Structures are given as structure tokens and as C-alpha cells.
Amino acid sequence: MTALAAQVEALLFLAPEPVTVEELADALQTGEEAVRDALEDLAGALEGRGVVLREVAGGWALASHPDAEEAARRLLARPRTSALTAAQAETLAIVGYLQPVSRPEVARIRGVASESATAALVERGLIEESGRSQFGAVLYRTTPLFLKLFGLRSLDDLPDPAQWDPSPEDESALRDRLLRAGEQRAG
Amino acid sequence: MTALAAQVEALLFLAPEPVTVEELADALQTGEEAVRDALEDLAGALEGRGVVLREVAGGWALASHPDAEEAARRLLARPRTSALTAAQAETLAIVGYLQPVSRPEVARIRGVASESATAALVERGLIEESGRSQFGAVLYRTTPLFLKLFGLRSLDDLPDPAQWDPSPEDESALRDRLLRAGEQRAG
């Protein structure tokens, strides 16, 4: 395999969309003829491999071989259930109990910015956006996948936090108490 | 290249994050030994190609070959992320070796407040929260992304930090100077 073909392979590996011969030539600072030769070289080298070269929508792209589809579904098309980080658990608990709730509110309660935890929970499909607050902040709520992964029939099945709370109060005051504790924590 | 190695290649091509041998074996419904053999086979087949096999963050991932970096950044219009500042690098080193560690602890070692460095590292996805200290301070640890970007299989791959300790001569010279200063005060 030529060095140019290897570079073409690298570019197609990285590109999320099909890439035209012209774009490849520009990126590699070479001629289109050389790129076409390299593509032919690459197609030959990929015989019998797990990745195939395809010409689609006027460009070139790498794709996984159809033989691997079943295994790919087993690996990827399932909810990610790795352990929640402490930040994610706190954030998810706040959204779970207080929904809908905005990110600034989560940050006030936790006493630290909670952007990456929120993003990770959205990415895992545990929470989702649900409109905006009167101040324009995005509001979050839990998803049906959340209920399924926690084995809950409905949000009413969430455990009573009084169990872990040394001084239980009326449940309706939960938000106020969390905000007060958060302010003391930040102070 | 074996059919199994081709399937491993396809899975690693699709997977957005490093995949463990165990996950590969589950998805391919085979044993871990067979997967390890397939990975070796794949690594051999990728010699001289545009894509390399890397063991990072506890799993295996494909990445583009460093030779293609320049062309790739041109094609994807993705410039290198800015270098770590000295403050960020020192903070990352402290979190890397002492995790979990709180911000006040980092500040104590560095001798300066390290809030913006910590925030920048969280923003870059290199460190994340990991619970709270007994005083309620947020603790930090490194992320899987840190291992992936730094090409480390695990935290055990971090080099022995004792190599940066001052030499015994430097240390004793420093000790003498400090002691002399102390004695002058005492006398």
C-alpha cells in the first residue's frame, strides 16, 4: 500500500461524511489523479477486511462490513449502563425529584457547575430537554429509559429521600430545602 | 486476516469509545482468548496502513496514523487544541497522581489558587468530579478521555513521578540553605 493510500485511508476513517476526490486532493496537497490511484490501491487492500470502501453521494466513505452487523448491534444498540459518577448521580437525583428543573438550578443546589454531568446524562438517554423556564433556561426531565433502567413504574416510585435525611420535613418543601443547603454549601 | 479479526476491525471502526476485550467477546459471542488473538492479527494487518490499533483507557480503539495528522486537520478543519498551560499541566499532574483530590489540596501543593486551571481541565474533559471530601469540597479525578488522549492504557502507565524529584545533591543543598536560614532566626 502506498503512503498516499494510507493517508487516504486515514482521512476516510476520520470523516463523518463521504469525501469527494477533490476534497481529498486538497487536503493531501496532491492531484486528483493520484488520489484516484490511491483509492484503487486502498480498495484492493481492504479485500477481506472488516471495513469496506464505498462510493456514495458523489464521494468516498469507509463503512463497516455487513458481516459484522449482528455483533455491532449487540455491542452498540443497547443502553449504556456503566456506573454513574457521583456528579451524575447527584444531578440525576435532582432532575428526578424536582423535574422539570433547569441547569442553573441544579448548579445552585450542587454548589458547582454541572454542565458535563448534565450533558453525559442527556447522552446516555436518562434525561432530556423539556421546554424552557420563564428565564429562558433549558429545563430537563427524566426519560422513559430512566424509569426502565431504574426499574420504576412511575416517578411516584422514587424512594422517599427522608430515609437519607437526618431531619425530614414536608415533601413539598424539598426544592426549597435543597436550594438553601446548596447556598450554604457554595458559601 | 481471519474472519474474526475482520469483525473486530468493524466493531472498533464503529464504536465511539475504546472497547474492552470482554465487550468484544460478548458481542462476537466468542472467548476472550480468541478476541486477543484477533486483535494481534488485526494489529499486524494494520502495519503500514493509515489506521492504527491502540490500547487506551482500558480498551481498544482505532485511530488515524500520526503521518496523516496534517492532512486530516486540513480536511476536517479541526486545528490542534491549544497546548496545556503550565498551571493546567501541573494541576492535571496533581490530579493524575493523587486522585481523588480536592481543589484546596491542589492549591496547597501548587501554592496558588487553581480554580481556573481546574475549570479549564473540566471543560476540556480531562478531569471530572468524583464525590466530595468530608468537608463537602468537590473531589476530582481524571477521565477515560484523559487516558485516551494521552495514549495510556490505565493510570498505572503514568511514569514514576520520583524521576522529577530534585537530585540528592540539590535536595541537601536546599536543606542546608533552609536550615541555615532557620538557625540564623533562632540565634
Place this chain on the structure above:
Amino acid sequence: MATVAHRLELDLDVFAGPFDLLLSLVLREELDLLEVELAEIVLAYVDHLEAEGELDLEAATEFLVLIAALLELKSRLMLPGEELPDDLDALAPAEAAEELLERLLQYARFRGAGGWMAAAHAAGQAYLHRSAPLPPGLRRVSVEVAERAYDPDVLGAAVGSLLRTPPPLDLRHIAAPRVSVAERLALLRSLLARGRFSFDEAVEGADRVTEAVTLFALLELYKRGEAAWEQAEPFGPITVHA
């Protein structure tokens, strides 16, 4: 990052230049901290704040941490072993030096490790990973096939612990100022009003910090011309008079 340490320009008796240079000179022992008037640095910072017109909280925090570290260092140099029983006094300067050395060595280690981190970060950028979306067939996670994977108690415990106010910081290990210069000034003036007295009399039964503060108060009286003293020989009795 233009930090306050970088921007704060100082003009002191022993040093003129930015604060961060002063810090590094002190840490490298090229400037004797005992000769640096820390109060002047604080005054310069207050001037600097006025000139800025607004309070940058982060910069203020940084300054406080730095000046507190300098104060701690300087007080250790001035009052070696103040928290130690008398029979351990002789060890105190060595211990203070050891602790300072420990911190310098620890910092040197992490500064070196930081250099490695910066280099590894740059080297790691040569490898690019794919970030393409999954093919449509693999994209949807089906809620139906999802199985219970987490215990809801995790959520109850997380929210419950957020309701708790963290315990107040325990600052007992930091020695509180037990005596003020004003107090000792008042005492010295009352003794002076009775005529001559010996310094030992003024600090009878007092601890080392009180002794030091009393001496400081005495210097203050001398500066104001309210008192003078005599000492016939080193370590001999000191007689104070108006």
C-alpha cells in the same frame, strides 16, 4: 492568563517589580522574606484594586492565598516553633525547614510531572479518533429491551446527602491570634505610668507569641518616643523607662 500576581507592580524598599517575580525570588531564596514588608504588599494591592475599579473575585482569592502563604512562611521564620513546648524549641527551626523543604520538593515533583503532561498532551494530538455518528440501524436504543441496571436508592441517597449542610471547617489547628499589639501597648503604658520596670515583669508567665508581641509593642513605644530601654549585656535583663 494575566493573574494578579503578574499585574501587581510593587515598589518596596528591598524590591521593585511584579508580585510574581517577588514570589519566585523568595521561593528560590534569592530574596530574604524577612526583609520584605508584607503590609506594604497588601497596601499596594488595595491601591491596585482601587485603580481597577472592580473586584475580580478570582484575582482577590488568588492574592489572599498568596499573601497568606507568605505570611505563614514569614511567621515561621520569625517565630520558629511557636506551637512547640519549650524543650522542643531547639528543634523548631529544623522542623520548619524540613516542612518547607518537603513542600518545595513535592512541588518540584509535580512541576516535572506537569512538563510530562504537557508533552504527552501534545504527542497525543497526533492520533485522531473517529467521531462519526452510528449508522441509522444502530442509532436507536430500544426502551423495550432495556433492563433494570441501577438501584433507585442511589438517587435517594444522592438527593438526601445534598440536603445536609456540610460540617463547618475545623480551623482549630490554625493558631488564633491570642494577643493583640493594642493589648500589650496598653499594658506597657500602664506599667510605664508607675515608673521603670523590667521587660521580664511585663511578660511574666506569658507564652512565646505574647513575648514577641510585647516586644513589638515596646518597639512601637520607642518609635513614638514614649519609652526607651537599657540592656547591659546580651540576654541580660531589660529595663524599660519613659
